[in-house]
Amino acid sequence: MSTTYGFDTLQIHAGARPDPATGARQTPIYQTTAYVFRDADHAAALFNLQEVGFIYSRLTNPTIAVLQERMATLEGGAGAVCCSSGHGAQIMALFPLMEPGRNVVASTRLYGGTVTQFSHTIRRFGWSAKFVDFDDTDAVAAAIDDDTRAVFCESISNPGGYITDLDAIAAIADRAGVPLIVDNTSATPYLCRPIEHGATLVVNSLTKFLTGNGTVVGGCVVDSGRFDWSASDKFPSLSAPEPAYHGLKFHETFGPLAFTFHSIAVGLRDLGMTLNPQAAHYTLMGIETLSLRMQRHCENAVKVATWLENDPRIAAVTYAGLPSSPWHHRVERICPRGAGGLFTFALKGGYDTCMKLIDNVEIFSHVANLGDTRSLIIHSASTTHRQLTPEQQTAAGAGPDVVRVSIGTEDADDLIADLDQALAKAAG
Numbered sequence: 001m002s003t004t005y006g007f008d009t010l011q012i013h014a015g016a017r018p019d020p021a022t023g024a025r026q027t028p029i030y031q032t033t034a035y036v037f038r039d040a041d042h043a044a045a046l047f048n049l050q051e052v053g054f055i056y057s058r059l060t061n062p063t064i065a066v067l068q069e070r071m072a073t074l075e076g077g078a079g080a081v082c083c084s085s086g087h088g089a090q091i092m093a094l095f096p097l098m099e100p101g102r103n104v105v106a107s108t109r110l111y112g113g114t115v116t117q118f119s120h121t122i123r124r125f126g127w128s129a130k131f132v133d134f135d136d137t138d139a140v141a142a143a144i145d146d147d148t149r150a151v152f153c154e155s156i157s158n159p160g161g162y163i164t165d166l167d168a169i170a171a172i173a174d175r176a177g178v179p180l181i182v183d184n185t186s187a188t189p190y191l192c193r194p195i196e197h198g199a200t201l202v203v204n205s206l207t208k209f210l211t212g213n214g215t216v217v218g219g220c221v222v223d224s225g226r227f228d229w230s231a232s233d234k235f236p237s238l239s240a241p242e243p244a245y246h247g248l249k250f251h252e253t254f255g256p257l258a259f260t261f262h263s264i265a266v267g268l269r270d271l272g273m274t275l276n277p278q279a280a281h282y283t284l285m286g287i288e289t290l291s292l293r294m295q296r297h298c299e300n301a302v303k304v305a306t307w308l309e310n311d312p313r314i315a316a317v318t319y320a321g322l323p324s325s326p327w328h329h330r331v332e333r334i335c336p337r338g339a340g341g342l343f344t345f346a347l348k349g350g351y352d353t354c355m356k357l358i359d360n361v362e363i364f365s366h367v368a369n370l371g372d373t374r375s376l377i378i379h380s381a382s383t384t385h386r387q388l389t390p391e392q393q394t395a396a397g398a399g400p401d402v403v404r405v406s407i408g409t410e411d412a413d414d415l416i417a418d419l420d421q422a423l424a425k426a427a428g
């Protein structure tokens with residue numbers, strides 16, 4: 001499929017074609033573990049990576065291959081690998097780059113689960129993270145040292161709706177000769193295309209807006225195909241001979257698909273965080289309507305955020321779609337189609353009023369998720385950001401008086417009325 005088609009066309013068609021065996025128009029769920037080889041030579045060629053094909057569904061599966069091609073196309077990348085969750089995708093993105101003793105320079109404004117994963121769990125692999133305010137570009141540049149192998153941030157960050165100046169960060173990573181990894185979960189490729197701003201790898205949680213209806217847990221890493229892994233000796237997994245494949249060099253052999261092939265042939269093979277074909281099917285169906293949903297999420301978020309900002313019970317609203325936001329000036333350059341459906345607001349009544357608000361909403365669901373057609377609400381400091389220190393919570397925009405909402409695609413007037421009645425009960 002031509003990648004010059006518009007987004008609305010590509011979100012339905014990219015990667016998919018009528019099933020060659022049956023003509024089935026919708027992508028079938030290939031619910032199979034293994035694939036019959038044509039003959040013994042075919043099997044040997046597949047195992048040697050001399051021929052591309054299907055061996056075993058821990059590595060590749062036709063339903064997942066369609067989703068990978070669609071994600072690569074929508075993000076404007078060379079290739080993609082899907083995995084079992086957004087958090088899995090983050091490990092899969094770092095895995096070919098890192099070794100014991102290496103570090104990633106990461107933004108302080110990240111999804112709480114990512115802060116925890118980077119602060120604690122990756123240390124078990126001998127990796128570490130240095131957290132920096134990504135609005136302080138000098139501090140980002142200063143944090144990169146000889147052991148840094150990646151720079152990591154979110155395009156629109158969860159929960160605060162902060163927008164990263166991706167071009168500025170990409171330029172710093174480029175000068176240091178390390179890749180920029182962007183978590184594009186809150187924006188999706190409809191609102192932001194990080195590769196056009198210099199990102200090397202884009203990670204997405206498929207769980208959120210991409211599937212869009214709270215049915216799937218999944219993740220994806222898209223590779224721009226533009227990073228020169230052989231320019232230094234920093235990335236031996238991609239540039240040096242791979243002992244498990246008879247000395248094959250991934251970058252030399254696969255060029256712009258080096259990262260993708262390594263992620264499948266080594267990452268999925270040995271880490272095993274594979275997506276299942278059912279989840280890929282639901283996600284493909286969700287992505288067919290991504291642009292339509294994101295437009296409504298953004299429109300509704302502007303209406304609800306504007307109403308909240310003018311309500312005397314509210315202390316602050318962080319939505320970058322509001323002209324009052326310190327990050328509003330970045331919307332046009334970084335995410336020109338809108339600032340997304342996610343934001344936080346602070347209540348003058350503080351922590352107790354937040355708790356009562358959450359217990360009194362009727363349309364909003366109190367869940368630890370985002371990017372659903374349903375509107376969702378949560379108190380981040382006591383839940384998603386609970387593992388963080390109070391300083392980390394405040395830095396991430398998740399202080400004790402703050403509530404996070406993911407605005408759904410319902411009628412905006414109903415959402416406003418629901419918050420209005422719940423705020424009244426919370427105050428009373």
Ligand SMILES: *Cc1c(COP(=O)(O)O)cnc(C)c1O
Binds near residue numbers: 088113154208219
């Ligand atoms: C949810 C989320 C993740 C993790 O994704 P899972 O699919 O839940 O593992 C990572 N980053 C952001 C911004 C998220 O919102």
